[in-house]
Amino acid sequence: MLFRPRTDCPRTTRFPTDRALTALVHSLAVLALVGGPALAAQEREAPASLEDLIPDSAVDDPESWAQQGTDGSVETASDALGEPEADTPISELPDMPVAWPEEVELAPLQELEPEEDIRFADLLGDSPQIAFDEADMERISDALVLGFPQKEPPFSERGDFVDRFTALSTIEELDDGDENVAQLAARARKDEELLGTLLRVYGYYDGEIVRTIGTRDAGEDTAEQRPRVRFDVIPGPRYSVGTVDLGELDSAPDAARLRKAFEIYPGDFLQSDTIVAERFDLDRALGETGYPFAEIDQPELLIDHERTAGDLTLPVRPRGKYVFGEVVSSDEAFLSSRHLSEIARFEPGEVYQRSLAFDLRRAVTATGLVSAVGVEAREVTPPQGDEPGVVAMDVTVERAKLRTIAGAIGYGSEEGVRIQASWEHRNLFPPEGALKLRGILGTREQLGGVTFRRNNFGGRDKVLTVDAYASSVDTTAYDARTVALTGTYERTSTLLFQKPLAWGVGAEILATDERNRIVDGVARPRQTYFVGALFGRATLDTSDSLLDPTRGFRVTGFLAPETSRTQGEQFYYLRSRVDASYYMPLGERTVIAARGAFASIQGADLVGIAPSRRLYAGGGGSVRGYGYQSIGPKNEFMEATGGRSLVEASLEARIGTGFLDGAVSIVPFFDLGSVSTSTTPDFGEVKMGAGLGVRYATGFGPIRLDVGIPLNPEPEDAAVGVYISLGQAF
Template identity: 35%
Template sequence: MIALVFALSLATPGWAQPPASSNNAPTQAVDPAGDAAFDAALPPLDSVAPPPAPAAAAPAEPSVAPPAETDLAQPLPPLAGFDPTPDLGKAKVPSAEEARIRYSVKVEGLSKLGLEDEFRSVSELDAGKHKAANSAQVQARARDDVALAERLLRSEGYYDGVASSTVLPVPNQPGQVAATISVTPGPRYGFGQIAVTGAPPEPTAIARKALPLQTGAPIRAVQVEGGEAQVALALPQQGYPFAKVGQRDILLDDQSHTGDYSLPLDAGPRSSFGGLQTKIAKGTGGLNPRKKGKKAKPQKPQKPVDPKTMFSVEHLNVFPRFKRGDPYDSRKADDLRQALVATGIFSTVAVEPVDTHTQAADGSEIVDLMVTQRKGPWRTLSGSAGYGTGEGIKGEVSWTHRNIWAPEGALTIGLIGGTLEQGLNASFARSNAGQRDRTFAISGGFDHSNYDAYNAKTLNVGVNWSRQSTPIWQKRWTWTIGAQIIGTNEKGAALDPTGDRPRRNYLIAALPGQVLYDRSDDLLNPTKGYRLLARISPEASIRKGFKGYARMTGQATGYLPIGKSIVLAGRALMSSIQGASLDDIAPSRRIYVGGGGSVRGFGYQELGPKDAQNNPTGGLSSTELAVEARYRFGNFGIVPFFDAGRLGQTSTPGISHLRYGAGIGGRYYTNFGPLRVDVATPINRQPGESKIALYISIGQAF
């Protein structure tokens, strides 16, 4: 190229030379078409020789005519008779084993970032179990994994990171290939400036406090998304029910490897609670599937919902834990919804804020809550069963109509069947009676018990008021007060080794009451905290005269977690009957010790003094102690335990002459409580006591 330029510079034609000028005037462009010197410099056209003619081709030898195609001369077959199915009779189809190859997977660069486990959990190569039909399929999976690796890098702030893949045959191993995913993360980006925009100072400050992002910290997608979710939760909890979080913007600087984060926010008006509104939602009617070839069955018309059977605004006002004018808090609105769902009256309940477009005295917008009610199934059939040594097999079945007398008037009929106890009872309970979680109940029934300690046929009727904990709101203080009238015909202790046990009639009136202070963390399966219970029941017994006395019980339970899998649980109980002798009290109202909920290792009511026929007599006081270690792994658990107890014939509890039992139990944890199986034996067993005691029930022992 250099020589060519040089030659051109030497052979510049005259028309391209700049004209001479004495005064160095600027060069003027010359049109070659009108330049005589340019025409003279061109060679004459007649001196240009034409190109040589191509050589004549040799004469071709005479060709032989191809043989005639007789098949082509035949008429085409009609299309109607053409069979498009290919003949595979002679085709070689590779078997499944021949079509499959195996491959290994190697990941480079993610382990040091702590991302390899997450990568492999969703990897296409690993999901294929290292088998494929051919190399192309392995390469396709590798490409998907490259895209996955780059997404993971970006999610952790490595925005310049790149990934690549190779799929190569393994030498000397036919049918084997090696897939390698290589990752180069590059620099990690951190947060630069962090800003919440578009809202007044107060909600902006709330949002910024809820946003756990710090300048200089790595830009991680999970942290950003979690922080924005916290903002969306925090604002409705602090007076802004209509707040909307916009689309974030992160501006990256590839020089400083930082990203400026901004979050637009539409906070809406600051609001306070107003009143409640309600409406009834109609059912959707459900799906109406049909089998192939059959017509769909016509849907049954839905019965209209009677508004009188649902909750009025007056009854709804029992549930809120807020007052009109309180700052809006979405947690309290959700608590209202959960409490309504817990009644069992509704299939679903929606609680949504409604702007009334009016202002309170403090300038906040008044917001009502719209409660949308959708009727649910009101009838329930339930059952439970258990077994205990000395108690036998026992099962209970109950039928409940939760809204037979609206609102929340429930009728329950229960049946008890077992080897040693049978009964029938009914109760009417009005839930949330004038106050949330307060229940008024009337109950009555018949029970026949045939235990070693007594044989009783009992009629009872009672009434009680209670304030109880629920799974939604576990209260620290709960209480129950009531009244009972009991008529019972009972056989008590035997007076001699061979005679019949005397049968006596008792009429008993009682005023039972109970207070519980609960600082545990769970109603059904506590793992930490403690509970303190006090129970007292003043009673009067009429049998050949009037006799008054009081039955009292105090109990403390505690739960201490040890590590993540073990809970150390303990229980101490003392009970006493004051004001009467043992003979003045019906056998079924005395104190007994032993069984799955008492001192394990002994049969039901087995521990303590015996009569002339070796039957438990009951007592006037008791002491019970228990400790167990609850080890849980997944949905299963193992529980070794050690129990102690005594039954006294006087009214004063004590710790002398304690009896002991030890054993081990298994647990299967369900969403309604643990299924318990305990096996125990008494220590220093006495004649007539069980060698092995077995207990099967639902719920922990305490």
């Protein structure tokens, strides 16, 4: 037998060795066998003690005494009994026949009745099985309940605590009825750890979690019961902030203002979330007030249970204040330093801001000319006393592939077959000077054109475009053969940089030979127009997205004074248009969107205005259910003549379904429009359309499918209109 010391015995306690103990036990056995009769006699006369049976030599020197036993100086138990010692075990068992009763009747086993009240008290036997009677209860699910027995001090963060636990609980993930005892046991242990972690997040470092298990009724049949886990949460006192050490922050010139960015002070309640958030706020404040090289290490929290407080250490190293210097390009021939300085939203001498450095990086990426870009601050002049240092912004770029060939083939019920192709070099004239050749071959449209575009010309997101093209277009309303030259300078709103104000100005000259549509095979006479125009537009935009707005409004105004010469006469007129849209969320999944438009041409008769520049309605962006440009005045030959004034209105509800993780929306809509030959609307004929659409949200915007029905169609109008595009209708 092997003896091992108890760990709870005094350090000074000594135990004999295993070998000596073995000899001692062996000797005691020998004494017991040899002195059996003598001991019996002594017992009748005077009881012998254990000390009388053990020789003094065994106590004084157990090792030597044990060695003597092995030399044969002590009789064995066999010798004492006078029996021969067996050298080998018994090879054969003695023959001991036992008669088996031939007829034995066994009592039948009694069937056990199931216990009516089965409790799962031993399911989690490693945890205290205590439930508090006076506790506020929070039912998380049928299988999970939280109890809050502590009344004082109150658990001030209880509501948020329960919400976070519900979102992270592993028991909550079980569907009702699917849980079993093994699953519940495993997940209950994880949830107990989660509750303890959450308590410490909120500053309750002495909190306790008491886990119990019970049953819940499954319904009217009380014989069927299911397990339920209950956690009683005893937060204890909430710890507060002790000392706050922010490292070298006091060395910064703006130390007082930066300290206000870290809004944790001694005496505040401790909360890990707050520490993380305030560390981020301090880091952002350093980056936005001139500290490009500042460093903040991970926070350290020393908990003192006696004071119920935690001392917070956040090592901060500001490393000097700086202002912007020059922007330096790594590839001058491709994107020059001067051009990058025009893109940047800062000027030399302004206080460094990390957000502006990041903005420059995004702007270079948005050019589409680079495959990789980096922007780093480099010290040029160190700070001297109260004077800040200067940093240059080094921009490193890697050239992307600059040539693009694109093509598309499509078919539409209104436009027939359409094949489109283009070739573009996006930096043929550095910096950012692009040349594009394009062509269209289709049933109703043929076009060839060349476009020069320079992005970020004269400032950020300002674009100069010169476009020359020749086209032949045969629409529902007119047939036009046109040669045109257009120049535009604009400030654009892009998906990366949506702007509250976008504008554009330009000029256009064109020559076009046009006629109204052929009706019943009768060709109408063609008429040539020479047109010159100046134009300008501006957009106010408070919406939250260009492609899928959910709130805000947009208002766009367009104004174009034009002159037209045809058949020896000169005409002067003013084209104007206003479009407005409004977006309002209704609940969590529904957006109400409304649109209105008004347009007018003032100053010339209809005959002096080319058919392609008159006003029409109908189509996917106008009155759905009708064909493109199919709404408008008609002459006695039922030719669409176009008008000089237009009114449109649309209303739709974009209703989220939750289908495919919320990507699919249903959109019922109603549109109306009216076109008049006069310069102000007379509403002589108002066309209305209604229908239903589907939107599928993607990472770059919704894909739109609308099916519209004309409510008061003409005989030549189709019974239904289908429209597919990227983005919302408006």
